[in-house]
Amino acid sequence: MIFDDFGSPQIKRKQIKALEDAGVEVFPFYKVHFYLLANRLNYRNHRKIVVIDGKTGFVGGINVSDKYINNKKGKTYWRDTHLRIDGPGVYYLQYLFITDWNFCATRKLQVEEMHFNAFTEAGDDRIVQLVGSGPDSHQPSILFSILQMIFLAKEEILITTPYFIPGESIMHALRVAALSGLKVKLLVPGKSDSRIVNAAARAYYDDLLQAGVEVYCYNKGFVHAKTMVCDGKTSMIGTANMDNRSFDFNFEVNAIVYDTELSGRLRNIFFEDIREATPLDAKQWHTRSFWVQLPEKLARLFSPEL
Numbered sequence: 001m002i003f004d005d006f007g008s009p010q011i012k013r014k015q016i017k018a019l020e021d022a023g024v025e026v027f028p029f030y031k032v033h034f035y036l037l038a039n040r041l042n043y044r045n046h047r048k049i050v051v052i053d054g055k056t057g058f059v060g061g062i063n064v065s066d067k068y069i070n071n072k073k074g075k076t077y078w079r080d081t082h083l084r085i086d087g088p089g090v091y092y093l094q095y096l097f098i099t100d101w102n103f104c105a106t107r108k109l110q111v112e113e114m115h116f117n118a119f120t121e122a123g124d125d126r127i128v129q130l131v132g133s134g135p136d137s138h139q140p141s142i143l144f145s146i147l148q149m150i151f152l153a154k155e156e157i158l159i160t161t162p163y164f165i166p167g168e169s170i171m172h173a174l175r176v177a178a179l180s181g182l183k184v185k186l187l188v189p190g191k192s193d194s195r196i197v198n199a200a201a202r203a204y205y206d207d208l209l210q211a212g213v214e215v216y217c218y219n220k221g222f223v224h225a226k227t228m229v230c231d232g233k234t235s236m237i238g239t240a241n242m243d244n245r246s247f248d249f250n251f252e253v254n255a256i257v258y259d260t261e262l263s264g265r266l267r268n269i270f271f272e273d274i275r276e277a278t279p280l281d282a283k284q285w286h287t288r289s290f291w292v293q294l295p296e297k298l299a300r301l302f303s304p305e306l
Contacts, residue, residue, distance in 0.1 A: 001019065001024055001025065001026045001027075002026075002027055002028075002029050002045065002097070002100055002101060002104060002105075003026070003027075003028055003029065004028070004029050004030075004044050004045045004046065005028035005029060005030060005031050006030075006044055007044055007045075007046070008028075025105070025107070027101070027104050027105040027106075028104065029044075029045040029100060029103075029104045029251075030043055030044070030045065030104065031104075043134075043135050043249060043250070043251070044249070044250050044251070045100060045250070045251045046239050046240070046246065046250040046251060046252050047059075047096065047100070047132075047239050047251055047252060047253045048060060048061065048062060048063055048064075048082075048239050049093050049096060049097055049253065051090060051093050051094050051097055053114075053117070054090065054094055054114055054115050054116060054117040055086065055087075055090060055117050055119075056084065056085070056086050056090060057084070057085045057086075057089070057090035057093040057094070058082055058083065058084055058085070059082070059083055059085070059093060059130075059237070059238060059239065059253055059254075059255050060080070060081050060082030060083050060225075060226075060237050060238065060239065060255075061080045061081055061082065061162075061224050061225050061226050061237075061238075061239060062080045062081075062082045062224075068080065070221075076221050076222055077220050077221025077222070078221055078222055078224055079218065079220065079221055079222065079223045079224065079225060079273065080223075080224045080225050081160075081225035081226075081227050081237055081266075081269070082237070083237040083255050083257075085128055085255065087119055087128075088119055089128035089130060089255070091116055092130035092132070092253075093130060093253070094115055094116060096130075096132050096253055098111060098115065100251070126257065126258070126259045126262070127257070127258040127259065128255055128256070128257050128258075129255070129256040129257075129258070130253060130254075130255055130256075131145045131238075131253065131254045131255075131256060132251075132252065132253040132254075133240075133247070133251075133252055133253075134250065134251035134252065135248070135249055135251070136251075140247045140248065142238070142240045142246070142247060142252055142254050143169070143170075143247040145236070145254065145256060146170065146228065146236070146242075147169060147170065147173055149228060149230050149234060149236060149256070150170075150173040150174065150177055150230070151173065152230070152234075153177060153182055153230040153231055154182070154231055155182060155183065155231050156182060156183040156184075156185075156229075156230065156231055156232065157174070157177055157182060157183070157184045157185070157228070157229075157230050158185050158187075158227075158228065158229040158230075158266075158267060158270045159184075159185070159186050159187065159227070159228045159242065160187040160188075160223060160225045160226065160227045160228075160270060160273065161186075161187075161188060161225075161226055161241055161242040162188070162189055162192065162222065162223055162224045162225070162226070162241060163192070163197055163201065163241040163242065163243045163246075164186070164188050164201040164204060164241075164242045164243065165197065165200050165201055165204070165242070165243040165244060165245075166204060166242050166243065166244075167243075167244050167247070170242065171204065171207065171208075174186075174208060174211070174213055175207065175208065175211040175213070178208070178211045178212035178213045179211050179212060183214075184208075184212070184213045184214065185213070185214045185215075185216065185270070185274070186208065186213060186214065186215045186216065187216045187218060187223060187270065187273055187274060187277060188201060188215065188216070188217060188218065188223070189217065189218050189222050189223050190217035190218050190219045190277070190278065191222070192222070199295055199296045199298075200296070202296045203293075203296040203297050205280060205285060206285055206286055209280060209282035209285055209286070210282060210286065214279060215279070215280045216273075216274045216277035216278065216279050216280070217277055217278045217280065218273065218276060218277045219276055219277055219278055220276035223273065225237075226238055226239065226240060226241055226242075226254075227266055227270075229263050229266045229267050229270060230263075231263075232260060232263050232264055232267050233258070233259075233260050233263050234256065234257070234258055234263060235256070235257050235259075235262060235263040235266045236254050236255070236256050236257075237254070237255050237257070237266075238252065238253055238254025238255055239252045239253055239254065240252040240253075240254050
């Protein structure tokens with residue numbers, strides 16, 4: 001088990017010892033000793049990976065947290081999406097886990113045959129492409145894959161993201177798509193778990209709305225899913241938010257699925273979600289008062305660091 005040290009402050013030494021006493025090997029990723037002096041706060045492992053017997057893998061937005069228990073009264077409803085993969089697509093998830101483990105653990109993990117099982121049974125021939133990136137990558141592969149999906153779309157782009165601080169390349173791509181006549185819809189939280197991030201995100205909506213992008217603010221709770229569906233044929237589910245931190249600083253992984261059945265299911269889920277959301281009106285949003293927009297524009301100045 002690997003946990004992100006900065007992102008898991010609730011994990012105490014007592015809990016780690018209990019896991020170790022039960023036989024679980026546990027290591028923090030990039031241990032932070034002095035928070036005020038540590039530049040490694042920028043380099044978080046934001047991946048959410050489970051690999052079972054080298055045959056089954058899980059990836060997506062769901063963390064190991066009680067926040068996802070949605071049956072408690074008075075508690076914020078969390079809406080998220082995770083993907084199960086059976087078959088050779090698991091190999092890359094296994095590879096990422098092993099490389100992350102050997103980076104942070106004192107006992108290196110030796111690669112064995114059991115880690116990369118041969119698959120002899122017939123599958124359902126769905127094509128899955130795993131894309132990982134981080135500060136150690138030669139290029140921002142996740143950013144490039146998102147841009148390519150936008151560029152190749154011909155009719156419709158559906159995006160769900162909890163944090164939308166996109167940078168110029170994605171902003172330009174979405175605006176060009178909408179201005180070219182594609183249906184572009186963006187689902188974001190009505191209220192984020194971070195005020196400053198929420199304010200910065202809101203500063204981008206006006207340019208999108210003016211280009212014809214439909215923006216929906218989720219009201220049922222906090223939408224934490226990171227998904228994109230293009231033309232009901234290709235879909236992306238992963239850990240990366242639509243922000244510069246995910247593209248440049250965090251260790252992330254996304255799955256791209258080339259399958260109309262799964263993409264259709266995700267498309268239906270998107271339209272179910274926007275029933276619980278408020279669509280933004282372009283004219284009303286553009287004419288909001290200066291004092292309402294001022295804190296959003298100030299937060300946008302710091303968006304590369306958020």
